[in-house]
Amino acid sequence: MKVSDLLESRRVKWKALEMLCERLEGRGRRRLDAATVVRFSSLYRSACADLALADAYQLPRETIRYLHQLVGRAHNQLYRSRLFRLSTWSRQLLVDVPRQLFNDWSLRLAFCIFWGVFVLSAALGYSRPEFAQQVVGKETIESVEENYSQPVNDENPAFRGFMLGYYVLNNAGIGLRCFALGIVFGVGGLLITVFNAALLGGLFGHMATTAQSGNFFEFVTAHGPYELTAVVMASAAGMRLGFSLLYTKGRTRIDSLRRAAREAMPTMGAFVILFVLAALIEAFVSPSPLPYAFKMAVCVFSAASLVFYVFVLGYPRGDRLPAENVWEAGTSPFGPSGASVNLGEGRHAVG
Numbered sequence: 001m002k003v004s005d006l007l008e009s010r011r012v013k014w015k016a017l018e019m020l021c022e023r024l025e026g027r028g029r030r031r032l033d034a035a036t037v038v039r040f041s042s043l044y045r046s047a048c049a050d051l052a053l054a055d056a057y058q059l060p061r062e063t064i065r066y067l068h069q070l071v072g073r074a075h076n077q078l079y080r081s082r083l084f085r086l087s088t089w090s091r092q093l094l095v096d097v098p099r100q101l102f103n104d105w106s107l108r109l110a111f112c113i114f115w116g117v118f119v120l121s122a123a124l125g126y127s128r129p130e131f132a133q134q135v136v137g138k139e140t141i142e143s144v145e146e147n148y149s150q151p152v153n154d155e156n157p158a159f160r161g162f163m164l165g166y167y168v169l170n171n172a173g174i175g176l177r178c179f180a181l182g183i184v185f186g187v188g189g190l191l192i193t194v195f196n197a198a199l200l201g202g203l204f205g206h207m208a209t210t211a212q213s214g215n216f217f218e219f220v221t222a223h224g225p226y227e228l229t230a231v232v233m234a235s236a237a238g239m240r241l242g243f244s245l246l247y248t249k250g251r252t253r254i255d256s257l258r259r260a261a262r263e264a265m266p267t268m269g270a271f272v273i274l275f276v277l278a279a280l281i282e283a284f285v286s287p288s289p290l291p292y293a294f295k296m297a298v299c300v301f302s303a304a305s306l307v308f309y310v311f312v313l314g315y316p317r318g319d320r321l322p323a324e325n326v327w328e329a330g331t332s333p334f335g336p337s338g339a340s341v342n343l344g345e346g347r348h349a350v351g
Helices: 003-008 011-025 034-056 061-079 086-102 105-127 129-135 138-147 157-182 187-207 213-220 224-246 253-284 292-312 323-328
Strands: none
Touching: 011 034, 011 061, 034 061, 086 253, 086 292, 105 129, 105 187, 105 224, 105 253, 129 138, 129 187, 138 187, 157 187, 157 224, 157 253, 187 213, 187 224, 224 253, 224 292, 253 292
């Protein structure tokens, strides 16, 4: 069979692919079932093979131009940016991300180390004044005591806006330091986690024994859960990248680091959001003259929201991704963009 006759006999498949492209261009992607998606893949590969044959055997320009346009339309639909869909984003935010956080071993490790050292350091700081001075530093303790010698009562809204920017930058600096040190083969992440826990725990324990304890805890209570959890998550994300350089699981260090970076993305996004939320509360709620009961309620709500998001929403239930969401999966069902096309369907005998 001549190539021209062979390609002419495949016009039915071209028309089928053209109709599917029209459906996708008309925002009909969400109504495609899994079988249709697989068929689209097959038709796309077939059209690529036909275009290669048409170019190689110099068929009429009209046929080559038509196939170029058809393959281009199909490629654009295949690798176009995913449209914003509320159902997809809600699933990612309320199902996928919590489960990734729940199953993140580096987050569990950082959480246990931080809170274990924090509680121990707070107990020692409360019972032994010399411990706090050794860990925190005498000058730092005196400075904190002086800062909280007066009741918390800031009624200047303009000043709160200024402090919001300051707290956002300060929290960003803390998060970046925790994250960056964690990349140092994981050891840096362990050290910064222990350091932060010992420093904060010793300070909290010491301040509980002073006359300024009421003012101190009135200020830190509201934003504490989000800020401390963000510190833990920042250390965990860096720690995951750092350990990936040591335990490559047979990959090159670069490939292992890239894979770990993808896996750490939910944790990185979470600690950025928590630092911003903590800065908002620290700027507008913590220094306000609102009653302590309200600030405690904010603290309880913050802690409960974290527990609910990570442990309740993140607990695996064994359900699977629906077939209609195959387009929204992490990669295209037809392989990565730019991959070579399989021309297996174009290998026909030419007479």
